[in-house]
Amino acid sequence: xxxxxxxxxxxxxxxxxxxxxxxxxxxxxxxxxxxxxxxxxxxxxxxxxxxxxxxxxxxxxxxxxxxxxxxxxxxxxxxxxxxxxxxxxxxxxxxxxxxxxxxxxxxxxxxxxxxxxxxxxxxxxxxxxxxxxxxxxxxxxxxxxxxxxxxxxxxxxxxxxxxxxxxxxxxxxxxxxxxxxxxxxxxxxxxxxxxxxxxxxxxxxxxxxxxxxxxxxxxxxxxxxxxxxxxxxxxxxxxxxxxxxxxxxxxxxxxxxxxxxxxxxxxxxxxxxxxxxxxxxxxxxxxxxxxxxxxxxxxxxxxxxxxxxxxxxxxxxxxxxxxxxxxxxxxx
Numbered sequence: 273x274x275x276x277x278x279x280x281x282x283x284x285x286x287x288x289x290x291x292x293x294x295x296x297x298x299x300x301x302x303x304x305x306x307x308x309x310x311x312x313x314x315x316x317x318x319x320x321x322x323x324x325x326x327x328x329x330x331x332x333x334x335x336x337x338x339x340x341x342x343x344x345x346x347x348x349x350x351x352x353x354x355x356x357x358x359x360x361x362x363x364x365x366x367x368x369x370x371x372x373x374x375x376x377x378x379x380x381x382x383x384x385x386x387x388x389x390x391x392x393x394x395x396x397x398x399x400x401x402x403x404x405x406x407x408x409x410x411x412x413x414x415x416x417x418x419x420x421x422x423x424x425x426x427x428x429x430x431x432x433x434x435x436x437x438x439x440x441x442x443x444x445x446x447x448x449x450x451x452x453x454x455x456x457x458x459x460x461x462x463x464x465x466x467x468x469x470x471x472x473x474x475x476x477x478x479x480x481x482x483x484x485x486x487x488x489x490x491x492x493x494x495x496x497x498x499x500x501x502x503x504x505x506x507x508x509x510x511x512x513x514x515x516x517x518x519x520x521x522x523x524x525x526x527x528x529x530x531x532x533x534x535x536x537x538x539x540x541x542x543x544x545x546x547x548x549x550x551x552x553x554x555x556x557x558x559x560x561x562x563x564x565x566x567x568x569x570x571x572x573x574x575x576x577x578x579x580x581x582x583x584x585x586x587x588x589x590x591x592x593x594x595x596x597x598x599x600x601x602x603x604x
Contacts, residue, residue: 277597280563281345326567348416360395375410400437414444419476427483439489473501484523500538539563557588
């Protein structure tokens with residue numbers, strides 16, 4: 273049977289935390305278990321509670337993978353360790369530690385992991401250099417980056433070195449929400465995650481598409497988590513806006529956003545069967561990949577079963593579970 277590959281899974285084990293604390297004490301890393309399942313994790317002045325055991329315990333991860341019916345994780349750093357608010361050189365040190373550790377996990381557990389790097393995006397030249405090292409030396413498949421970098425959208429010209437390196441390397445770039453927009457209006461009811469995360473992913477999609485980044489760098493495989501936020505459902509609005517307004521034409525002068533939008537990939541984390549079925553119907557199974565957001569509470573261990581329950585062909589299910597993930601990873 274083909275392997276089931278979860279493309280959206282985070283990791284930060286205890287060895288990595290110890291190395292960060294030793295080599296970069298200025299980031300103020302603190303890790304204190306609450307009980308057998310959760311801990312309090314602090315880094316860069318940000319406290320995350322509860323931090324789930326699956327993030328740091330590989331034995332727990334493998335048990336959960338078996339429960340989920342998942343054979344392989346594409347592991348990426350926990351978004352708490354993006355650290356874009358810190359000095360770029362300091363973050364470059366922390367990123368390199370995490371990337372070395374991700375590569376070690378892959379080596380130590382053959383057939384269980386692929387890996388994505390984290391990058392010091394506030395220092396684009398350093399980020400580009402680390403992406404090249406991570407892919408050429410460590411064998412990672414690309415990088416996970418935030419949906420904005422200290423409120424700068426991803427089409428900001430400052431990030432050109434990163435896009436040039438990623439295009440050269442044919443990298444997978446996984447865009448994950450961080451520092452979400454409108455956070456001051458989303459303080460209640462966990463709306464910073466429920467609405468803020470998909471909102472910021474949508475801003476990232478629109479910025480990369482209308483900013484011409486996607487079109488200028490056709491070798492980059494852009495992948496957006498949480499079903500792409502609201503972008504798949506607003507693609508028609510994007511296209512209509514390009515037709516009737518001049519502002520969207522600044523970088524897309526000859527045609528609308530559809531061409532770029534049709535190259536983007538999204539994961540399955542929508543938490544409801546009708547919405548997942550709609551996403552697959554709208555953009556096709558060739559651009560949807562399995563994701564769990566492991567190990568967080570806004571993720572799910574039901575991801576593979578949700579795909580298998582769709583009313584689509586077995587071949588299309590295999591695309592989502594296996595062949596499209598391998599294509600994104602440059603393995604298919």
